[in-house]
Amino acid sequence: MGNRDGAVTPPSAEDGGTPRAATIRDVAARAGVSVATVSRALSGQYPVANATRARVQRAVRDLDYVVNAHARALTGSKSKTIAVLLSDIASPFYSRIAHGVEQQASAEKRLMMVCATHGDPEREVGLVEMLREQSVDAVVLVGGIVDTPEYRERMARLARLLDTAGSRLVLCGRPSPGEDLPVTVVEYENSGGAFAAASYLMDKGHRDILFLGGVGPDTTTQDRLDGFRRALASRDLSADEPGRILTGGNSRQFGYDTIRARLLREELDFTAILAWDDLVAAGAMTALREAGVDVPGRVSILGYNDEQIAQDLVPPLTSVSIPHTELGRSAVRLALHREDPAVASSQHITLGTHIVVRGSVREAARR
């Protein structure tokens, strides 16, 4: 009776076709125990004699066995996976949030799926459908949207569907769709951030401030505009004078084009810019430089997001920092521990932002 030694034998008896991966049955056979015993020896949740456990472990190593996650998920109905849906993984904003999700997921022994929606709500719904099939632990939807009744209904529906599938819907950086829904919401201070940013500029003596970038009905834009308006109003200024709020895009090109056109058309009738993000700011700075306008001597500029690029612009860009990583981490943490009394009550949180001071803002010149 051979095979007393540890020689590795192929899992399949017959040698005809392609070798299959080893199953729990192969392990059981090799260790000379039942399938149930193998399962228990590996799970560690059930008493198994040390000698038996050793034999099983030996067989596992010999056969390079790993459990079949699908078979396991089938009985347990948990798949140890977190999914993130974002508009574009290559964007620094989203990839940093994904980074946070990954950190926490990894810490909680979960894998992470990443799906790109390209900003298309229909595709988003379609992807959630696919993820529902996966019985993922949580689905994190990232990024601003247009807040309409239709949006709220859509999210409410997804929340309920995911809930009955045992998954948790997490909205990250977008508003809550309503009360009493099985949903986790992790936001960051857009209104407050813009308020602080505008106040900071006004503290430096600026009165003629441009709000540059953003797309109209999007909640993120609306919230920031709200903060901007409140800040100006608190100093008895109006944000709604013509030509002060320049939304309509959020790309580098938009920042460049808009400021360039403004400089060609008008007097230099502003002393500061609050930009949608650092990229828009970069575009604006390029246009200003080309026009010979000194930054920050003549015009101060404040970015948003505090991206990598901020410190390499000339001058280095002062920017509103968003806790990207913490957003991602919180999303996962709150979703997974939603039963835990410590966090059960905080299924809707709002993280703060802060200004990182560099060199692109200076006291306004006297009028």
Place this chain on the structure above:
Amino acid sequence: MGNRDGAVTPPSAEDGGTPRAATIRDVAARAGVSVATVSRALSGQYPVANATRARVQRAVRDLDYVVNAHARALTGSKSKTIAVLLSDIASPFYSRIAHGVEQQASAEKRLMMVCATHGDPEREVGLVEMLREQSVDAVVLVGGIVDTPEYRERMARLARLLDTAGSRLVLCGRPSPGEDLPVTVVEYENSGGAFAAASYLMDKGHRDILFLGGVGPDTTTQDRLDGFRRALASRDLSADEPGRILTGGNSRQFGYDTIRARLLREELDFTAILAWDDLVAAGAMTALREAGVDVPGRVSILGYNDEQIAQDLVPPLTSVSIPHTELGRSAVRLALHREDPAVASSQHITLGTHIVVRGSVREAARR
């Protein structure tokens, strides 16, 4: 009798606990057909009467049924998922590759998992183990490594293990571990790119060129150094004069510190820099600016990777562009269609790079 209309009834008969998600059985019961018929009506691979199909589809909609991906994977042994392992999802280099992977995965109706290794080979192996449990379609390992016999053995082992699990190992941006292994390799021209870059600088009259950044034994560094050496040698210059090759780091800070120290310690004894990547270049440019050295008037600088940041530096950075997205796409495409005769023979490809000309390189000043 009963329920002739389309009234929605809960999937579970008893109403006690939390509602479960609908299963194929629920659908079958509601449509008044067998489970097998539902499966077939939905797969479309088998003749089903139109009336029956309609009833099934109706039931599916009423119950918000989606198949259980795990159950399906269990019979089919395919999970419709691609996994990417990279060092850090927040880095632009990796996130752009992930972007390409996502594009192709999405086009092939696959989901994408993203795992972060933080550059730790052990963690990489551990993650592959987890992914083997998932019977993923392909596992894409991204990023340079140290090419040792031990590395090759490790990869060979993973390749075989994944192969018997029906998955494909893809190495992206790292060398092939050897012949006759079930592995797909997608590289990009490091040696060639550095050769072209150095040649471009020399075409502009530069003779004293610094190679700035990279970590010693890493294959990517070695390949680029090789290209750099070959280029210089082709013009009868030696790359190995002291102080010409400055490796030891690949961060912005490294670029800044190294150039700053050099300028403090030595004469300005170079006219051009070939940087490891755009970030290192940005750091170097900051150090040069602080020292009052004009770029590109006095020193030209060439970046690598052509990241977003390149166009916003002052001056805009000329850089070697790597086909990040195409790397990711090819990785997935080749892995999934490896049986297809059209690509079966090209399981090891090398994509080219090119120089994107902006404003950071100028003719060298006459000596």
Place this chain on the structure above:
DNA sequence: AAACGGATAGCAACCGTATTCTGTCCGAGT
């Protein structure tokens, strides 16, 4: 000495789908 109970291990019943194998019905061909 008999009964008891803790420590282990095996049997078998699921988990939700896909698929093979049968079986029925019905129209068409002879």
Place this chain on the structure above:
DNA sequence: ACTCGGACAGAATACGGTTGCTATCCGTTT
């Protein structure tokens, strides 16, 4: 009228694990 084959639907089984229940062995307790 009878047979034959195609179209369709159902029963049964396989996929790879997990887990409740049962069975055995043996040292203890009364």
